[in-house]
Amino acid sequence: MSTHRGRTGKGDPRTPPETFDVVHALVRKMSYQFPDCAEGRLMLGVISVALNDLITNRQGGEIEVYRERAAYYLRGDMWHAHIAGVDPDWIRAQLAKAGIDISGSRR
Secondary structure (H helix, E strand, C coil): CCCCEECCCCCEECCCCHHHHHHHHHHHHHHHHCCCCCCHHHHHHHHHHHHHHHHHCCCCHHHHHHHHHHHHHHCCHHHHHHHHHHCCHHHHHHHHHHCCCCCCCCC
């Protein structure tokens, strides 16, 4: 299993590669909906970070807070998507199609 230097700076077990690959493919698909400019990439980056926080397999109090905040953000209005002209409901539909749970409960 690969390791990743997360927010704690320690090597932590990473999400299973197949889940990471699904999220990577989703972000790539979403990228075509965002403007091709620095601001568009920044707005997409915020959503990408939320997705990565959501799927992490790492454990611990601080990590659980990031996971819950990510789920809350993805269930909410996702104003970063609105600013970029992307419908948050479309993003949530893509997540649902890929089987990504944003309910906030741990898998």
